[in-house]
Structure formats: C-alpha cells, structure tokens
Amino acid sequence: MPSLPKTLTAAMADTVEQVEAAIEVLLPRSNLMEARLFDAMRYGCLGGGKRLRPFLVMESARMFGVNPACALRTAAAVEFIHCYSLVHDDLPAMDDSELRRGRKTVHLEFDEATAILAGDGLLTQAFEILADHETHEDPQVRCKLVAALAKAAGPRGMVGGQMLDLIAETTPLDIGAITRLQRLKTGEMIAFSAVAGAILGRAGAPQHHALQAYAHDLGLAFQIADDLLDVEGSQDEVGKPVGRDDVAGKATFVSILGTERARDQARRLAGQAAQHLEIFGDRADMLRQVAHYVVERRT
Amino acid sequence: MPSLPKTLTAAMADTVEQVEAAIEVLLPRSNLMEARLFDAMRYGCLGGGKRLRPFLVMESARMFGVNPACALRTAAAVEFIHCYSLVHDDLPAMDDSELRRGRKTVHLEFDEATAILAGDGLLTQAFEILADHETHEDPQVRCKLVAALAKAAGPRGMVGGQMLDLIAETTPLDIGAITRLQRLKTGEMIAFSAVAGAILGRAGAPQHHALQAYAHDLGLAFQIADDLLDVEGSQDEVGKPVGRDDVAGKATFVSILGTERARDQARRLAGQAAQHLEIFGDRADMLRQVAHYVVERRT
Numbered sequence: 104m105p106s107l108p109k110t111l112t113a114a115m116a117d118t119v120e121q122v123e124a125a126i127e128v129l130l131p132r133s134n135l136m137e138a139r140l141f142d143a144m145r146y147g148c149l150g151g152g153k154r155l156r157p158f159l160v161m162e163s164a165r166m167f168g169v170n171p172a173c174a175l176r177t178a179a180a181v182e183f184i185h186c187y188s189l190v191h192d193d194l195p196a197m198d199d200s201e202l203r204r205g206r207k208t209v210h211l212e213f214d215e216a217t218a219i220l221a222g223d224g225l226l227t228q229a230f231e232i233l234a235d236h237e238t239h240e241d242p243q244v245r246c247k248l249v250a251a252l253a254k255a256a257g258p259r260g261m262v263g264g265q266m267l268d269l270i271a272e273t274t275p276l277d278i279g280a281i282t283r284l285q286r287l288k289t290g291e292m293i294a295f296s297a298v299a300g301a302i303l304g305r306a307g308a309p310q311h312h313a314l315q316a317y318a319h320d321l322g323l324a325f326q327i328a329d330d331l332l333d334v335e336g337s338q339d340e341v342g343k344p345v346g347r348d349d350v351a352g353k354a355t356f357v358s359i360l361g362t363e364r365a366r367d368q369a370r371r372l373a374g375q376a377a378q379h380l381e382i383f384g385d386r387a388d389m390l391r392q393v394a395h396y397v398v399e400r401r402t
Numbered sequence: 403m404p405s406l407p408k409t410l411t412a413a414m415a416d417t418v419e420q421v422e423a424a425i426e427v428l429l430p431r432s433n434l435m436e437a438r439l440f441d442a443m444r445y446g447c448l449g450g451g452k453r454l455r456p457f458l459v460m461e462s463a464r465m466f467g468v469n470p471a472c473a474l475r476t477a478a479a480v481e482f483i484h485c486y487s488l489v490h491d492d493l494p495a496m497d498d499s500e501l502r503r504g505r506k507t508v509h510l511e512f513d514e515a516t517a518i519l520a521g522d523g524l525l526t527q528a529f530e531i532l533a534d535h536e537t538h539e540d541p542q543v544r545c546k547l548v549a550a551l552a553k554a555a556g557p558r559g560m561v562g563g564q565m566l567d568l569i570a571e572t573t574p575l576d577i578g579a580i581t582r583l584q585r586l587k588t589g590e591m592i593a594f595s596a597v598a599g600a601i602l603g604r605a606g607a608p609q610h611h612a613l614q615a616y617a618h619d620l621g622l623a624f625q626i627a628d629d630l631l632d633v634e635g636s637q638d639e640v641g642k643p644v645g646r647d648d649v650a651g652k653a654t655f656v657s658i659l660g661t662e663r664a665r666d667q668a669r670r671l672a673g674q675a676a677q678h679l680e681i682f683g684d685r686a687d688m689l690r691q692v693a694h695y696v697v698e699r700r701t
Contacts, residue, residue, distance in 0.1 A: 135562075136566060136569060137569065140557055140565035141557060187522075191519075191522060194518065196514035196518060216496050219495060219496065220490075220561050222522075223490060223521075224561045226522065226525055227525065228552065228556050230529045231549055231552035231553055234545045235549055242542040242544070243541040245545050246544050246545055249529055249530075249532075249545075249548050250533035253527065253529045253530035256526050257527050258436075258439055258523035258526070258527060262522050262526065263523075266438060267435060267436050269516070269519075270435060
C-alpha cells in the first residue's frame, strides 16, 4: 500500500534530502591525485536545486510500487545529467554565467577545463549508475532507462535544445520554434523523469502515455514560469542572474505573449497536465500538486 | 568458421570503411533548424582516424563469432566516445589545439559552444546506441557494455586521466604517476575495446582476462609510441602539432626514459601483449599484429 500523501513541500524536502544523500554515496570525496575532478563534480551537483526531476522520478515510481532505492538511483542519474547540463551551459563559451543556485558557477570556483571535465564526468557516470544491476533486477528495464535517458539528453533532446538556444541568440524564432526549443531543452528530461516510474514499474502503455502527456504540459508550464521569473523575479530569489533573455534580445514565451497571457497559459497548461493523471486516481495527488507548484513558484 | 586472416593493413582499411558507413547511418545529416549540431558531430567523427579502437572491437568480436553488425554498432559507439574526447580535449580551455587529423579542430571549423555541445551529443548518443536492442539481443549483454564503457570513459577512467593530464602541466609526475595517467586516459578505452568482443560473445572469464591483459600492455605500448611520435614525428605525418609536450615541460615516458629506452620498452610491451593471446591460437593473429603495428606506426 502506498504511504499516505504528505504535503508537497514536505515531500519535496524529503526528496532533496534523499537525493543529497544518494549523491554523497555515488560520488564520494576522493583521495586520488585527480581529487579536484571529483570535487568539481560534487560542487556541481550537491547542495542546491529544487530537485524537481528527481521528485518526478520518485513520485511516478511510488505510484507503481517501485523499490524506493531503485527509484533513488534513477533519480540521482537524472540529476547528474541535469547538473552536467548546467555546468556546461554556464561556461564562458555558452551562457557565461557567474552565479548558479546562489553560488559561483563551477568554472569560476574551479577553472574552465575542470568544469568541462566535471560535466563530462557527471554525464558519463549517470549511465554507469543506470546500467548497474542495483538500479533494477531486470536488465531489460535498465536498458530501457539508458536508452530513454540518452535520447532525452542527447542531440535529439536536451543537447539539440541547447543548440537551438544558441541559434536563438542571432535568429528570431516564432512561437512554434520556441515551443519546440523548450520541449527539447527542458521538456524531454522532464518527460523522462515522469515516465521513469512507469519504466521501473513495468507499467502498461496507458500509464506510459498518461505520464507522457502530463510531462509534456508540465514541461511547457515549467518553462513559461521560468521565463516569467527571468522577467519578474530577483536574483536573490532565483539564485542566478535575471533579465538576461531580455538583454540578449532573445525571444521567449513572455516576450511574445506578454506577462499576462504567458501566466494564463502556464496555469492552463498546469491544469491540463493534472487532468492527464485521472487514471491514477488519488495516487497521483502529489504529481497534480507539482503541476501547480511549478507555475506558482518564486525560485 | 572465422574467415581467413587478411593482412593487417587490408583488415584495418576494411574497418575504417565500415565504421565510416556505420557513422553515416547512425548520425545522418539533419534538415532541422539545429542541423549545425549534427554537422559538428559528423565533422568530429567522420573522415579520418585510424579507428584503432573500433578495429579492436571488430577483431575481438570476430574471435567469438559475434554477428558483425552488432560488433559494428559497438565499435561505432566506442568511436563516438573517442571522438567526443578529442573534441573536448582540443578546446581552448583544454589543449587549445588547432589541428586534428590534418584538419581544423571542431571549435575552429564551427565555434566553441557548438564544439562543447557536439562532444556532449556524441558522448550521449554512444550510450543510446549500446542500449538499443539492435546492438545485442540479450539486454544483459547491452547493460554490461553500457556499464563497462561508462566506467572506461568516466571519472574513474578517461575523464580522470584527462584531469591528471591537466594536473601534469603544473605538477611534476614520476614514472608511476605517468603510467597511471596513461592507463586512465587511453588505456581504459583501449581495454574496453579489446574486451567488448568477449562481452558481446558472452565469453568466459579466461577469455576476458586474456584480452584484458593484452589490452593493458597494448595501451601502454600505444602511449609510449605516441610520446615518441610527438618527439620524432612531423606534423604532416601525425596530422596534429608535434613537440607540444616538450614545450609544455610535461613529463612523458620519453622525457623520463629517453627515446632509446622508451622504444625498447614499447617493443617489449607489444611482445608481451601478443603473448597474452595464446589461448586463442591463430584466431588472434590479427590482434597480435596490431600490437606490433601500434609501436611501429608513423601516424
């Protein structure tokens, strides 16, 4: 029997703690001569972040009665990949960011070469974690996880979205192109996270599709909310510089729709996301609450 | 029955052609807005290279009667990872190289941000390829490939070696530390390539161990030969700038042992590598020849 739903805040705080502990185990401090690499990897993925993607993994896995230890390894792998993407995204040649989660970015705390390698290391280790038998007894399930995560993170997913984001700096994009950019850049990883529970729980196609549809709307709602925070939030709240899209002249949902319509759209998508979860009954209450949380959050 | 051994040169040329064709299929040109990413990935891994690692995969797989199409996918995945490491290694923040395989490096042909993403894309897609059922019917085998390749390429493998290489620029290393650096930086990927055939062929422990021991000596011999080429070769032959270790004041096998002892050591290791293959009889002739090739090559 699934445990009783806690409030979303408490449940998310729980996941933050669990993910932190899991990363400590998967990526311990090193005594080796190359310890600096492990320090940079740890700096890049410990101590911060909402852990939204791990939370989606944990919650979707809970719905199917998946062993929480297996779900947690999958959640950590997703977070490794999310954090690698931030480390590389912040590099001088990319977004050239100085601040992330309220702290110096990895290439400033360490150096550029170390940041490149730390990102590479996190990305690679994520797949090592997923392929290990501790993540799931069934190798078929592990292969599915690896294939789906690699697709979500790779050139036809997140990395493709990052490329589009670079192109958007010099090429005006219409709303369709921006929607596709965001679906690739953040949507695919969010979708993997939500579907991971169904893969781990060997759920049927209807469950897969429901989570996929949920994640699709959730990802877009999340991104519009992110664009709104970039316009309306403060650096202290958000933990990274704000207003940068505007300065860069980059088209976003907000620059095209305006803040009011963008906010309406985000709320509409959040509601729609929640509706896709009907087949799960009240087991999906937490995932429904997440949909509303992502559009109302201030960080 | 395995096909008759061809001469090494012909067999290696064959692999070069097959790998090129496989990459064309796995990484076709794109019509999407982010086509530049795919162009950069293709530029980074098509048209050049000895394809030594793929050759080791193909030859070790042949010894166990593995379906060549499966071996070729594995070989391509290894080459994706090898090429990603070169793309990132050449970046201004790393080795800052202008020339690779006789052509401009990816960040000069495209730009730095695109080179970072192209490397990330190649790394990620390698795991997607391995996890796919087309690579092997048995998901257990695919998981083993993913786990072993991720370990060889990750922070306790190649990426750790690259970190040590950065450290070597400012810290004097003794022969033990250099041996460890090279084992991590190039040895682990060479070892994976040689063992991949045994994984694909579900071979027993003695076969695994023999290939592991072969690859260990082969990897060191390869690296000493590389250091010798950096001292004795010309840019035209090698396809990249030479003499850079010396200018950087980096300790290498050659700077510590001198060219004569280094060459002796490389030949000794190549002979030793070949001896580990005894249990395979003449099926391993090609792998024996490779060991001698890597120390006598001029490119």
